[in-house]
Amino acid sequence: xxxxxxxxxxxxxxxxxxxxxxxxxxxxxxxxxxxxxxxxxxxxxxxxxxxxxxxxxxxxxxxxxxxxxxxxxxxxxxxxxxxxxxxxxxxxxxxxxxxxxxxxxxxxxxxxxxxxxxxxxxxxxxxxxxxxxxxxxxxxxxxxxxxxxxxxxxxxxxxxxxxxxxxxxxxxxxxxxxxxxxxxxxxxxxxxxxxxxxxxxxxxxxxxxxxxxxxxxxxxxxxxxxxxxxxxxxxxxxxxxxxxxxxxxxxxxxxxxxxxxxxxxxxxxxxxxxxxxxxxxxxxxxxxxxxxxxxxxxxxxxxxxxxxxxxxxxxxxxxxxxxxxxxxxxxxxxxxxxxxx
Numbered sequence: 577x578x579x580x581x582x583x584x585x586x587x588x589x590x591x592x593x594x595x596x597x598x599x600x601x602x603x604x605x606x607x608x609x610x611x612x613x614x615x616x617x618x619x620x621x622x623x624x625x626x627x628x629x630x631x632x633x634x635x636x637x638x639x640x641x642x643x644x645x646x647x648x649x650x651x652x653x654x655x656x657x658x659x660x661x662x663x664x665x666x667x668x669x670x671x672x673x674x675x676x677x678x679x680x681x682x683x684x685x686x687x688x689x690x691x692x693x694x695x696x697x698x699x700x701x702x703x704x705x706x707x708x709x710x711x712x713x714x715x716x717x718x719x720x721x722x723x724x725x726x727x728x729x730x731x732x733x734x735x736x737x738x739x740x741x742x743x744x745x746x747x748x749x750x751x752x753x754x755x756x757x758x759x760x761x762x763x764x765x766x767x768x769x770x771x772x773x774x775x776x777x778x779x780x781x782x783x784x785x786x787x788x789x790x791x792x793x794x795x796x797x798x799x800x801x802x803x804x805x806x807x808x809x810x811x812x813x814x815x816x817x818x819x820x821x822x823x824x825x826x827x828x829x830x831x832x833x834x835x836x837x838x839x840x841x842x843x844x845x846x847x848x849x850x851x852x853x854x855x856x857x858x859x860x861x862x863x864x865x866x867x868x869x870x871x872x873x874x875x876x877x878x879x880x881x882x883x884x885x886x887x888x889x890x891x892x893x894x895x896x897x898x899x900x901x902x903x904x905x906x907x908x909x910x911x912x913x914x915x916x917x
Contacts, residue, residue, distance in 0.1 A: 590647040596635050604630045628711040639749040641711030645718030650726045655793045660727045662785040667774030676793040695771040698764045710741040713765050728776060734769055738762035802845045813856050817880040824849040858894040865899055866906035872899055
């Protein structure tokens, strides 16, 4: 599961405003500043846990999710924003957002339910450690609140906020942000507001643009679904690699597809099977050489090569070093880091 790179770019701007050591945060999360400019960037959701742990450690702020959320710019410049603004009503905008929320995150979902004369916007998150989940919950709830304010031109009024995480010992940071009642240990993260707001017409409503933005969002979702196929191919490669026989046909069979269809779907997103296999072998080889004491012969086997000579030639082509040179270079770096610490 992955998150849109836009979330990281927004967090980056907020960290700078908080005067957090951004370079140190990115370094400890193995992210370069250059990567942030990739418009197609998506980051693994499981990395959220590490990110929030690093951020809390460096900032020394036990409520860093609240602090970051307060300073994050409104989520703009994406197709979901355009869908909201061109939608006939605020409620229609949320219907579209619910359908296309995957463009923001694979691990989160949004929905709106009615409770009498109130509407309840929920944001559901999956599979994160408790502390990371708390910070991310806080940040996303504030982000959703600010976005609703933005698309309703300041008319959005909250009657209650509910967080899925347990009540912190000190909730001052929360009451400083929200003047409405706040609930903790709820079933989910909820923002309650007057249901009449769902019928609020958008001053930017434009039927033709709305249809165009809907089509654009659909295409983006379709592209993400094709990207999912690459992940599935990589998982099957990992399962089949030790057998030494990994082919387009064997992968297609495992995925219950015809080889021709698999080849065509990969081509739709500018991938080909041989490159996916080579990249996987390269990454695995480097990981085994750098982080284990496995013999070269064992690594040859684990990466699915039939002969050491074939492995050596491929690795030299990938990395511009022999496997032994690469292992020595990584060992030298590790020893240098241990000496510094």
